[in-house]
Amino acid sequence: MMRFEFFNPTRIIFGAGSVEQLGDAVRHYGKKALLVIGGGSVKRSGAFDRAVSSLEKAGVSVVEFSGIEPNPRLSTVKRAVSEVLKSGCDVVVGLGGGSVMDASKVIAAGVYYEGDLTEMFVRAERKQRLPDRALPVVTVPTLAATGSEMNNGSVITIDEGGERLKTFVMAEVLYPRVAVVDPELTVTVPPDFTAYGISDILAHVTETYFCNVEEFPIQDRFAEGIILTLLEWGPIAVRDGQNVDARAHVQWASIVALNGWIQAGIRLLAPVHMIEHTLSALYDVPHGAGLAVLNPAWMRFALRSAPGRFAKFAERIFGVTGGSLEDRAVEGVKRFEDFLKTIGCPTRLSELGIGDPDDATLQQIAEDTLKVRRDREGRLPGYPALTKEDIIEILRLAM
Amino acid sequence: MMRFEFFNPTRIIFGAGSVEQLGDAVRHYGKKALLVIGGGSVKRSGAFDRAVSSLEKAGVSVVEFSGIEPNPRLSTVKRAVSEVLKSGCDVVVGLGGGSVMDASKVIAAGVYYEGDLTEMFVRAERKQRLPDRALPVVTVPTLAATGSEMNNGSVITIDEGGERLKTFVMAEVLYPRVAVVDPELTVTVPPDFTAYGISDILAHVTETYFCNVEEFPIQDRFAEGIILTLLEWGPIAVRDGQNVDARAHVQWASIVALNGWIQAGIRLLAPVHMIEHTLSALYDVPHGAGLAVLNPAWMRFALRSAPGRFAKFAERIFGVTGGSLEDRAVEGVKRFEDFLKTIGCPTRLSELGIGDPDDATLQQIAEDTLKVRRDREGRLPGYPALTKEDIIEILRLAM
Numbered sequence: 048m049m050r051f052e053f054f055n056p057t058r059i060i061f062g063a064g065s066v067e068q069l070g071d072a073v074r075h076y077g078k079k080a081l082l083v084i085g086g087g088s089v090k091r092s093g094a095f096d097r098a099v100s101s102l103e104k105a106g107v108s109v110v111e112f113s114g115i116e117p118n119p120r121l122s123t124v125k126r127a128v129s130e131v132l133k134s135g136c137d138v139v140v141g142l143g144g145g146s147v148m149d150a151s152k153v154i155a156a157g158v159y160y161e162g163d164l165t166e167m168f169v170r171a172e173r174k175q176r177l178p179d180r181a182l183p184v185v186t187v188p189t190l191a192a193t194g195s196e197m198n199n200g201s202v203i204t205i206d207e208g209g210e211r212l213k214t215f216v217m218a219e220v221l222y223p224r225v226a227v228v229d230p231e232l233t234v235t236v237p238p239d240f241t242a243y244g245i246s247d248i249l250a251h252v253t254e255t256y257f258c259n260v261e262e263f264p265i266q267d268r269f270a271e272g273i274i275l276t277l278l279e280w281g282p283i284a285v286r287d288g289q290n291v292d293a294r295a296h297v298q299w300a301s302i303v304a305l306n307g308w309i310q311a312g313i314r315l316l317a318p319v320h321m322i323e324h325t326l327s328a329l330y331d332v333p334h335g336a337g338l339a340v341l342n343p344a345w346m347r348f349a350l351r352s353a354p355g356r357f358a359k360f361a362e363r364i365f366g367v368t369g370g371s372l373e374d375r376a377v378e379g380v381k382r383f384e385d386f387l388k389t390i391g392c393p394t395r396l397s398e399l400g401i402g403d404p405d406d407a408t409l410q411q412i413a414e415d416t417l418k419v420r421r422d423r424e425g426r427l428p429g430y431p432a433l434t435k436e437d438i439i440e441i442l443r444l445a446m
Numbered sequence: 447m448m449r450f451e452f453f454n455p456t457r458i459i460f461g462a463g464s465v466e467q468l469g470d471a472v473r474h475y476g477k478k479a480l481l482v483i484g485g486g487s488v489k490r491s492g493a494f495d496r497a498v499s500s501l502e503k504a505g506v507s508v509v510e511f512s513g514i515e516p517n518p519r520l521s522t523v524k525r526a527v528s529e530v531l532k533s534g535c536d537v538v539v540g541l542g543g544g545s546v547m548d549a550s551k552v553i554a555a556g557v558y559y560e561g562d563l564t565e566m567f568v569r570a571e572r573k574q575r576l577p578d579r580a581l582p583v584v585t586v587p588t589l590a591a592t593g594s595e596m597n598n599g600s601v602i603t604i605d606e607g608g609e610r611l612k613t614f615v616m617a618e619v620l621y622p623r624v625a626v627v628d629p630e631l632t633v634t635v636p637p638d639f640t641a642y643g644i645s646d647i648l649a650h651v652t653e654t655y656f657c658n659v660e661e662f663p664i665q666d667r668f669a670e671g672i673i674l675t676l677l678e679w680g681p682i683a684v685r686d687g688q689n690v691d692a693r694a695h696v697q698w699a700s701i702v703a704l705n706g707w708i709q710a711g712i713r714l715l716a717p718v719h720m721i722e723h724t725l726s727a728l729y730d731v732p733h734g735a736g737l738a739v740l741n742p743a744w745m746r747f748a749l750r751s752a753p754g755r756f757a758k759f760a761e762r763i764f765g766v767t768g769g770s771l772e773d774r775a776v777e778g779v780k781r782f783e784d785f786l787k788t789i790g791c792p793t794r795l796s797e798l799g800i801g802d803p804d805d806a807t808l809q810q811i812a813e814d815t816l817k818v819r820r821d822r823e824g825r826l827p828g829y830p831a832l833t834k835e836d837i838i839e840i841l842r843l844a845m
Contacts, residue, residue, distance in 0.1 A: 049694065050461025061711070062449025210683055261765075264678065267669025276664045295448065299664055299711075308707055312698075313458070 049312035050094060058225045058284070059302070063291055066229040069140070069187060070105025076224055077107065077138025078185035081131050083151045084113045086145045090142050092235045096291045098142050110134045112154075113309045115143065118213060118327055120206040125164060128157040131182070141186045141223075144333070145193025145247075148186045149201040152221040156181035165205055168214040177333045189232045190333060191284075191298040192244035194251060194305030196226035204328050212333040213328035216418045228302065230295040238285045242390040245281040245297060245337025249274065249387075250338040251304040254317045260430055271308045271363050273300050278364070279387060285369055285390045300395050318429030319345045322438060325415045329408075330401045339392035340399060342382040344445035349378045352431045374411040396445045399416065403446050413438035448662050448711035456596045457624045458701070462690055463498050465628040466765045468539070468586060469504025475582035475623055476506065480530050482550045483512045483719035491634045493588055497541050509629045511553075514542065517612060517733070518549040519605040524563060525558040529580070539584045540622075544592025544646075544733070547585045552618040555580035562835040564604055567613040570820045577810025580619040588631045590683075590697040591643035591734060593650060593704030595625035603727050612727035613818045627701065631693040637684045642734025643790040644680040644696060648673065648786075649737040650703040653716045656748065656755060659829055662711045670710045670762050672699050674830055676833045677763070677785060684789045717828030718744045721837060724814040729808075737790035739798060742783040743844035751830045795844045802845050812837035 053144045060068055071079055080102055082095075087097040099109050106111050112127050131154065132140070141151030156178035157164055166176040178444035186196040195201070199221040204213045236244070283293040303309065322345070324336040350357040354376040361367035361379025370378070384394050397403055404412065413435045416427060433441070459467055472479055479501055483495075488494040498508050511526050530538070530553060540550030555577035556563055565575040585595040594600070596598035598620040603612045636641070655669045676699050682692040702708065721744070722736040749756040753775040760766035760778025769777070783793050796802055804810065810835045816826060832840070 050464065052457065052459050052787055054457040058453040059449050059710070263698075264695055265671055265675045265702065269676055271825065272664055272667025272671055279663065296663055303664060303707075308702075311458070396666075410465055415602065 050250065051262055051312045053307055053311045054158055054219070055197065055222065055307050056248065057223050057306070059197060059228060060225060061228045061299070063231045063295070065093065065227050066187060066232060069098055069185070069227050070103070070107055071371055072225040072227055073102060073138055073140060074105040076185065077136070079108045079110065079134070079136045080138045080140045081127065081134070081136040081146055081154065082109050082111050083115060083127065083139060083141045083143070083154065084111070085115045085117070085136060085147050087113065088173050089142055092189070092232070094142060094232050098140070098187060106332035107138075110136055115147045115150045117146050118331060119146040120204045121164060122206050122300045124150050124153050124157060124203065127154045135184045137182060137278050139182050139184045141184065142189065144190035145195045145202075148188065148193070148195035149203065151184055152195075152201045152223070154219070156220060157183045158182055165207065168203060168205065169216065169419060170214060170419055173254050175216070176261035177216070177218045178220055184221075184223040186223045187244050188226070188228060188298070190236055190244055191233055191294070191301040192247040194248070194263055194301050194420065196223060196228060197302050197306040198226065199322075201304075202324065211328050212415065212418060213324035218249055226302075228298060230291055230298045233287050233294045233298060236293065237390055238288065240333065241285045241288065242392050243337070243339070244301065245285070245390060246276055246305050246339040246342070246387055246392050248297070248301045248304045249277060250319055250342050252309065253342060253346075254319055254358065255309050255313055255315055257353070258316055258430060260356075260436055261312075265310065266309055266313055273304055273309070274364055276300055277359070282390055286403070288377070294381065296307070316429045318427050318433055321420055321427055322412065322416050322441065324413050324419070327417070329398070329412065330353050332399050332401065336393055336399060338386045340445050341441070343380055343387070343394055344441050346380040346383065347444050348437065348441045349431060350380060396442070404442065409439045409442050412442060448660055450711045452706055452710045453618070454596065454621065456705070457621050458596060458627060459624060459714070460698070461632045461695070464626050464627060465493065465586060466500050467627050468497055468584070469500035469502070469506055471624045471626055472506050472537055472539060472584050473504040477534070478507045478509065478533070478535045479537045479539045480526065480533070480535040480553065481508050481510050482514060482526065482540045482542070482546055482553065483510070484514045484516070484546050486512065488541055490587060491631070493541060493631050497539070499584060499675045509535055510707040512591050514546045515550045516545050517603050517730060518545040519550055519603045520563060523549050523552050523556060523602065526553045530557050535581070536583065537582045539586065541586040541588065542613055542740060543587065543589035543804050544594045544601075547587065547592070547594035548570045548602065550583050550585065551580070551600045551622070552585045552615070553592075555617070555619060557581055558707060562607065562765045567604065567615050568818060569611075569613060570817055574615070576617045578616070579621055583620075583622040584629070584826060587625070587627060587697070589635055589639065589643055590674065590693070591646040591777050593647070595622060595627060595706040596701050597621070599704075601723065606777055610727050611814065611817060612723035618806060620801050625701075627697060629690055629697045631692045633688050633690065635687065637687065638790055639732065640684045640687065641699065641791050642732045642738070644676055644684070644734070644789060645738040645741070645786055645791050646734035647696070647700045647703045648676060649718055649741050651708065652741060652745070653718055654708050654712055654714055655759065656752070657829060658712050658713055658807065659755075660787060662710075665708050665710065665712055672703055672708070673763055675699055681789055703714070715827045715829070717826050717832055720819055720826055721811065721815050721840065723818070725810050727814070728811065729798070731798050731800065735798060738786045738793055739795055739844050742779055742786070742793055743840050745779040745782065746843050747780060747836065747840050748830065795841070803841065808838045811841060
């Protein structure tokens with residue numbers, strides 16, 4: 048019988064035009080905001096000006112911090128922490144995609160973190176030291192993908208000491224106080240990145256679904272509900288980016304896919320994300336594109352040990368019937384991969400523009416992944432747990 | 447396009463045996479707990495002793511307040527508020543079903559409420575004055591039904607000034623800080639009340655589902671997921687009360703049915719609950735039993751104006767296909783009513799042991815309901831909005 052604790056205190060303000068309410072939301076938490084952004088697309092789209100205008104109208108002054116990378120780096124986060132300490136900001140606003148929001152959370156916690164910031168992150172070889180205090184964070188997503196706007200996680204690339212290790216932290220103090228979610232801010236996202244976002248959302252759901260090994264039935268139904276909605280509305284958002292209804296449904300999917308609602312009672316292990324993190328740390332490929340390649344490959348590997356669960360997935364999501372359990376399991380994965388292709392995602396490593404990795408690279412990806420997380424037997428946790436050789440086999444299945 | 451705000455800060459500690467963690471949960475919020483209970487079943491089941499022992503072990507002293515009625519009355523709540531003021535309790539623990547938890551919330555807010563406590567509640571003829579402060583509340587449900595353990599609502603019967611009006615309040619300060627949810631505490635609930643609880647949960651979900659008129663697709667899928675789970679596990683919980691897995695699935699269903707997750711983006715109007723509140727204020731019938739009678743009757747009435755939505759319900763829940771849209775809509779309601787019958791719920795007024803109401807009583811039920819809530823045209827809000835005559839027709843459809 049499942050046992051769990053659930054807690055998510057983030058307030059959501061959702062709807063077209065809600066960015067106008069940003070200032071009102073932020074002024075309860077601070078008077079001087081560090082406004083964290085990425086490479087400048089929010090300036091081109093007008094989102095930045097609207098956010099600043101709303102903040103200033105509410106009496107909140109703004110210090111801009113730009114330049115968060117697509118796979119955000121700890122060195123950049125550290126520069127932002129210095130900026131907060133120098134300028135005296137008392138609240139952090141993250142306006143952007145998952146990278147910007149993830150970085151904002153660590154900036155907010157970094158202000159109070161004593162000692163080396165690298166110790167905040169999961170790493171197999173040593174004990175993690177969680178942050179216990181953070182400035183208030185308000186998130187404003189401009190992409191439907193990571194769900195970072197309403198969760199307590201952050202994925203960061205450690206780029207110091209000659210290495211490049213993409214790892215993560217989850218801590219209660221990292222929950223944003225408010226997420227201002229305006230689907231209109233996502234209408235300028237191009238079709239390819241819209242599709243990568245959908246791939247990311249789907250991976251959050253499938254990684255949860257295939258970890259529901261104790262059979263917690265409502266959680267399965269919720270997960271299936273998100274996938275079915277994405278199959279219906281995802282292609283519309285890709286094809287017709289201006290369709291705000293489709294954008295809203297995909298955005299809500301991204302939030303509920305990783306805000307803990309479908310994870311309650313399930314030990315989320317996320318092996319596909321772990322392998323993808325290594326891949327995108329190495330090649331800087333978009334996270335959702337990497338997942339579209341690795342997720343079906345992992346499924347082809349994992350269905351051998353849990354054909355029943357994959358057959359259920361095939362039946363409930365794609366209405367697959369007939370044949371043996373194994374036949375249905377295989378067919379479900381095939382249809383899942385087909386869906387990713389139809390929305391324009393790559394599903395093979397060669398389509399990522401990085402060529403097929405050679406043997407040494409395969410070894411490195413597997414080893415770097417296990418540097419972040421491994422169980423006592425040295426395997427990557429998951430169902431099934433993965434040895435180094437298993438990870439390499441999954442990568443080969445993605446070729 | 448939907449717009450909404452969502453916020454639910456209640457922490458859930460879920461699992462068999464979790465009542466042992468009650469003291470640890472409460473001591474963060476206070477040192478002296480008012481332990482609110484109902485008529486004594488928690489003493490017979492041993493839950494009371496386990497709760498007290500856990501509280502005392504954590505250094506929390508306990509003041510008992512017993513005697514909350516099944517349809518809790520304001521006069522009783524007021525006595526409890528006096529008890530808190532006299533004894534100096536700084537936290538309120540509600541151990542029981544929905545009545546006890548609802549009463550606990552209003553007790554906690556009543557301590558700080560200035561002026562007449564009746565003004566806290568919804569009433570058509572005057573403006574409601576919401577509470578803005580409350581003592582911390584911790585809930586420990588012993589019945590899977592109302593979902594009160596993780597929401598900000600409370601249903602109270604005003605029993606003063608010669609009237610008996612069952613009404614409600616929803617306010618942000620009423621969210622419990624923690625819900626300690628131990629499905630083992632529900633194994634002693636007899637089959638009839640287990641079934642009434644399931645009827646209540648189903649009504650929360652169907653009232654939400656039939657208010658999703660702007661077509662917010664994930665919310666439909668989530669709602670359907672809860673119903674499908676109850677159809678599968680509800681009968682097992684009724685038949686085999688000792689099955690802790692079944693109890694856990696029904697308990698989790700009760701929580702997610704009314705903690706805002708499926709209501710996000712939907713204006714919940716709950717006309718069936720409104721009519722049932724009047725019925726149970728008048729006759730003191732169990733809330734879930736009253737709902738089992740009124741919900742299918744309301745559905746038979748409402749499907750005339752929204753056959754498409756009811757046909758979708760029939761298809762997705764019961765796999766009904768073929769025939770006209772109207773045929774499928776009618777068939778879905780019939781199957782829903784049949785399910786309630788199979789778990790032992792009454793589905794007609796005459797089965798409630800109150801006889802069929804006469805014309806004067808029908809008039810009174812309709813009028814009392816509209817005293818709590820009515821729109822500018824004097825109708826009970828819902829899809830469709832209901833005139834006094836409509837409410838009487840629904841009651842007749844329940845005969």
